[in-house]
Amino acid sequence: MTKSRNILALLAATTCLAGPAAAQDDDTLKIGLIFTLSGPAAVLGEMGRDGFLLAAEQIGEIGGMKTEIVVMDDEQKPDIAANKARELVERDQVDIVVGPIFSNILGAIVKPVTDSGTILISPNAGPSNLAGADCSRHLFVTSYQNDQMHEVMGAYAQKQGFDNVFLLAPNYQAGKDSLAGFRHSYQGDVAGEIFTQLGQLDYSAELAQIAAMQPDAVFAFMPGGMGVNLVKQYRQAGLETIPFLSAFTVDESTLPAQQDAALGFFGGSNWAPDLDAPGNAEFVAAYEEKFGKVPAVYAMQAYDAAYLIDGALREAGGTADKDALIAALESAPFNSVRGDFSFGPNHYPVQDFYLTKVVQREDGKFATSVVEKIFDDYADNYVGECQMN
Amino acid sequence: MTNLFLLQLLNGMQFGILLFLIAAGLTLVFGIMDFVNLAHGVIYMIGAYLAVTFAQMTGSYGLGLLLTLPATLLIGLLLELLVFRKLYDRPHLDQVLATFGLVMVLTEAVEIIWGAAPLSVRMPDLLSGSVPLVGPMRYPVFRLVVIGAGLVTAAGLWLVITRTRIGMRLRAGATNRAMVSALGVDIRKLFTIIFAFGAMLAGFAGAMVAPILTVDPGMGESVLILAFVVIVIGGIGSVKGAFAGALLVGLVDTLGRSFGPIILRAVMEPSAAAQAGRVLAPMLVYILMAAILAARPAGLFGART
Amino acid sequence: MRLIPNRAWAATILFTAFAVLPFLAVALDDSYLVVIASRILCYAIAALALDLILGYGGMVSFGHAAYLGIGAYAVAILSRAGITDLGLHMLAAIAAAAVFALVTGAISLRTRGIYFIMITLAFAQMAYFFFVSLSAYGGDDGVTLNARSTLFGQTILEDDTALYYTVLVLLIGLYLLAVAITRSRFGRVLTGARENPVRMQAIGFSPFRYQLTAFIISGCMTAIAGVMLANQTSYVSPAFMNWHRSGELVVMVVFGGIGNLLGAVAGATIALLLEEWLAVLTEHWPLLFGLILVLVVLYSRDGLSGLFRGRR
Numbered sequence A: 001m002t003k004s005r006n007i008l009a010l011l012a013a014t015t016c017l018a019g020p021a022a023a024q025d026d027d028t029l030k031i032g033l034i035f036t037l038s039g040p041a042a043v044l045g046e047m048g049r050d051g052f053l054l055a056a057e058q059i060g061e062i063g064g065m066k067t068e069i070v071v072m073d074d075e076q077k078p079d080i081a082a083n084k085a086r087e088l089v090e091r092d093q094v095d096i097v098v099g100p101i102f103s104n105i106l107g108a109i110v111k112p113v114t115d116s117g118t119i120l121i122s123p124n125a126g127p128s129n130l131a132g133a134d135c136s137r138h139l140f141v142t143s144y145q146n147d148q149m150h151e152v153m154g155a156y157a158q159k160q161g162f163d164n165v166f167l168l169a170p171n172y173q174a175g176k177d178s179l180a181g182f183r184h185s186y187q188g189d190v191a192g193e194i195f196t197q198l199g200q201l202d203y204s205a206e207l208a209q210i211a212a213m214q215p216d217a218v219f220a221f222m223p224g225g226m227g228v229n230l231v232k233q234y235r236q237a238g239l240e241t242i243p244f245l246s247a248f249t250v251d252e253s254t255l256p257a258q259q260d261a262a263l264g265f266f267g268g269s270n271w272a273p274d275l276d277a278p279g280n281a282e283f284v285a286a287y288e289e290k291f292g293k294v295p296a297v298y299a300m301q302a303y304d305a306a307y308l309i310d311g312a313l314r315e316a317g318g319t320a321d322k323d324a325l326i327a328a329l330e331s332a333p334f335n336s337v338r339g340d341f342s343f344g345p346n347h348y349p350v351q352d353f354y355l356t357k358v359v360q361r362e363d364g365k366f367a368t369s370v371v372e373k374i375f376d377d378y379a380d381n382y383v384g385e386c387q388m389n
Numbered sequence B: 001m002t003n004l005f006l007l008q009l010l011n012g013m014q015f016g017i018l019l020f021l022i023a024a025g026l027t028l029v030f031g032i033m034d035f036v037n038l039a040h041g042v043i044y045m046i047g048a049y050l051a052v053t054f055a056q057m058t059g060s061y062g063l064g065l066l067l068t069l070p071a072t073l074l075i076g077l078l079l080e081l082l083v084f085r086k087l088y089d090r091p092h093l094d095q096v097l098a099t100f101g102l103v104m105v106l107t108e109a110v111e112i113i114w115g116a117a118p119l120s121v122r123m124p125d126l127l128s129g130s131v132p133l134v135g136p137m138r139y140p141v142f143r144l145v146v147i148g149a150g151l152v153t154a155a156g157l158w159l160v161i162t163r164t165r166i167g168m169r170l171r172a173g174a175t176n177r178a179m180v181s182a183l184g185v186d187i188r189k190l191f192t193i194i195f196a197f198g199a200m201l202a203g204f205a206g207a208m209v210a211p212i213l214t215v216d217p218g219m220g221e222s223v224l225i226l227a228f229v230v231i232v233i234g235g236i237g238s239v240k241g242a243f244a245g246a247l248l249v250g251l252v253d254t255l256g257r258s259f260g261p262i263i264l265r266a267v268m269e270p271s272a273a274a275q276a277g278r279v280l281a282p283m284l285v286y287i288l289m290a291a292i293l294a295a296r297p298a299g300l301f302g303a304r305t
Numbered sequence C: 001m002r003l004i005p006n007r008a009w010a011a012t013i014l015f016t017a018f019a020v021l022p023f024l025a026v027a028l029d030d031s032y033l034v035v036i037a038s039r040i041l042c043y044a045i046a047a048l049a050l051d052l053i054l055g056y057g058g059m060v061s062f063g064h065a066a067y068l069g070i071g072a073y074a075v076a077i078l079s080r081a082g083i084t085d086l087g088l089h090m091l092a093a094i095a096a097a098a099v100f101a102l103v104t105g106a107i108s109l110r111t112r113g114i115y116f117i118m119i120t121l122a123f124a125q126m127a128y129f130f131f132v133s134l135s136a137y138g139g140d141d142g143v144t145l146n147a148r149s150t151l152f153g154q155t156i157l158e159d160d161t162a163l164y165y166t167v168l169v170l171l172i173g174l175y176l177l178a179v180a181i182t183r184s185r186f187g188r189v190l191t192g193a194r195e196n197p198v199r200m201q202a203i204g205f206s207p208f209r210y211q212l213t214a215f216i217i218s219g220c221m222t223a224i225a226g227v228m229l230a231n232q233t234s235y236v237s238p239a240f241m242n243w244h245r246s247g248e249l250v251v252m253v254v255f256g257g258i259g260n261l262l263g264a265v266a267g268a269t270i271a272l273l274l275e276e277w278l279a280v281l282t283e284h285w286p287l288l289f290g291l292i293l294v295l296v297v298l299y300s301r302d303g304l305s306g307l308f309r310g311r312r
Helices: A002-017 A042-059 A078-091 A103-115 A148-159 A173-184 A204-213 A225-236 A255-262 A280-291 A297-316 A322-330 B002-033 B040-058 B061-082 B092-114 B141-163 B165-175 B177-182 B187-209 B219-234 B239-267 B270-295 C004-028 C032-055 C065-080 C086-108 C113-132 C160-183 C185-195 C197-202 C207-233 C243-256 C261-281 C285-299 C303-309
Strands: A028-035 A066-073 A096-098 A119-122 A139-141 A164-170 A189-196 A217-220 A244-246 A266-269 A341-343 A349-360 A366-378 B130-132 B138-140
Touching: A028 A042, A028 A078, A042 A066, A042 A280, A042 A297, A066 A078, A078 A096, A078 A103, A078 C032, A078 C207, A096 A297, A103 A119, A103 A173, A119 A297, A119 A322, A148 A173, A148 A217, A148 A244, A148 A266, A148 A349, A148 A366, A164 A173, A164 A204, A173 A189, A189 A204, A204 A225, A204 B002, A204 B239, A217 A225, A225 A244, A225 A255, A255 A349, A255 A366, A266 A366, A280 A297, A297 A322, B002 B040, B002 B141, B002 B165, B002 B187, B002 B219, B002 B239, B040 B061, B040 B092, B040 B187, B040 B219, B061 B187, B092 B219, B092 C113, B092 C243, B092 C285, B130 B141, B138 B141, B141 B165, B141 B187, B141 B239, B165 B177, B165 B187, B177 B187, B219 B239, B219 B270, B219 C113, B239 B270, B270 C086, B270 C113, C004 C032, C004 C160, C004 C261, C032 C065, C032 C160, C032 C207, C032 C243, C032 C261, C065 C086, C065 C113, C065 C207, C065 C243, C086 C113, C086 C207, C113 C243, C160 C185, C160 C207, C160 C261, C185 C197, C185 C207, C197 C207, C243 C261, C243 C285, C261 C285
Parallel strands: A028 A066, A028 A096, A096 A119, A119 A139, A164 A189, A164 A217, A217 A244, A244 A266
Antiparallel strands: A266 A349, A341 A349, A349 A366, B130 B138
């Protein structure tokens, strides 16, 4: 008897959950943001979200339309992300989805979003398959192709005449892609190549090997907490005389923890807070004022995504004509805070890449700083495989 | 090669001792109170965060470390009073679940208070250098301090448990609770003390690693499973076992990582060896645990099942 | 003593409610309802499977997510090889899960209590890291499934509602199977082995063989859930077998009340709805979810259904 009451309660809970389906309203622009907002990697997701919302606040009515923004947390779990994406598309009926940070999450949401004809803008993840064979008309990437930051460092190592570089990356897909990217533009010898465990805490075993080999330089890809551990331990092991080249290892998301341990360490990037480009100084200042920290690329790329949407909507005259909107997006009608920016035929950016270095600013905060331009108007290596349909 | 091997041996030991610092409190609570505490890793994390905060407030890592100890002791007392006390007589499953819930609550609370971005603490200049070892190889001073702290903790625990009156009560309480309380020992108070002490040990471990590891909301979880592997291998409740288990895990993990591929290369072609090494390295610790439990279902030094 | 007809009643109501849900979705013009309900049903199958060994056999497996992953990867690997039939996916998943369960179960069942919890966790971690290293299938990035499994050569599962009913039929079938198992001689031996292994041994039953068989059956059922979950998500990655997922499965069983197969189904529903609902409420939903979990464990020995019933 009581049991059946439970079930009624359950049913009631289910129906509560069924929110009223959003009425299609052509004057309102609905944008769904999907970022990793919980768990250890939340800091990156928060930067992405904050960067986008900052731009949205500055613009006011994006594309001259009444704007509604729904924010979702993907929890960095692909299956949850896939469901959240479908919720955005089917229940909230958003016009555009912006997100996520991680490639595996993008892999999980790209099908549900683009199958429904909704436009998806990735402000960070840029996996190779979506740049090449699996490219989609409805997907735009405002960041980079994943290999490119590593190619920058490979090119720099080549240019410096290093011929004995030690490579270090976590044992997972992005780690393998990273070392492949580095080798793509580096022809010298490899002193050693180690794949560490994902989430590894202690790098003394690897650092001991580096000390024993004394390579010309070390190239590391250690995102997030792993990078903090590695950089601190690298400095403590007394290896700072060996140049430390990296990608996604020393940036504004990890520098508050690495601090002076990372001073002078090199990275490859498509941007840095002190990059001399129109609007960049204003963006960095506004972000710092609002959120109290120095933005990293994740914030910048999402900020750009908002202005991209704004520009394209104004050109296409709203969301009604999808084909016109896609055509408008392709022409990238906005001023990126990183300067030169255009889309290749695969909807991945063609942009400049820089060597950056960690510095302490006058206000005491740590940030990356542009050293020199490595690539000019650089496109990715997969664009040829893309047959846009 | 021999030099490198010796150095890696040292590294493996040091990683093991780091794990022991974390596992010591866990095995104490687990062994004596028969209580599964998944929230141990979170307390370790809170210890690290508090050390960062206190170090910033006082401007000294040493003072921060000292302040962290009573603070985590207090947190331990509070948790014991609010939650754990009600769970002592429950099956392990209930304990696992309630503390799993606590992990979610405390991790999120840490994220709300300190934010999701990783933090760090500056280590004292005195300990921040490295000492020359052999050839171009150097060893960080702070690592030696961690090794020292681990050894002192191990020795201290061993002394307390085997040589003091309270240690005797603890051992008696673990063997037969009813008998000990019949003899007039306030077993509840005893448990409260052990629990708070266990929390303090976790906080101490967190504060000790704060200068070398990242302090972020994921740090508790990343060591929790390893700490459990350590105490399960060693035999639950045995401090000696935890020490042996921690060293074993540290050595197998470190040596396996650096020499596994080299050994594999001797028996198969290089590309296959590299591939196999990559697949096997992260599984090594778990294979070790499964093998030990298959041979000795109660761990190396475990008596009870 | 619970009255059996009462349970049959409750089961009928619960499953009927699930059966009419797609109509509700049409009426409310909310197709997402079917999406989330399919996900709930997949987890309900897994929770049911876990309850079979946890509730009746006393085996607290903290590594059941591994079987979800094995089922999911069976779909990914076979689809890549051009085999798209759902039946074949199921067979492969069941076979792989049975082998994994046989090997790991035979070792794990030598241990008791917390050691069992930890060793099942260790085996699941091994499976997790194995798939993380599996470059051919995207490593930890996972693989996107371009199409769902086919049923008798038809692509009807592409339709969300068809997929939903397929999962529901599977759930009901497996539920009935599980009930039959618990009522059989086999089930009674299993329960006996949990209560008093020595006595069972004394009257001539080897608890080990019964427990191992139950462990394998449970693993295979969970793999079926994995096959359907992969189809529902159209995506497969090692995250399916993360240890958190194993914990969540145990939470579902406990929410519904242990050793009460229907409770596992209700528990999965409650846990996932709660998560969904709390996430709407606040970004810091794990705080609330954890709090609820602690309170349920502290104050209800019978899961949430026990809370509704009041304390006994």
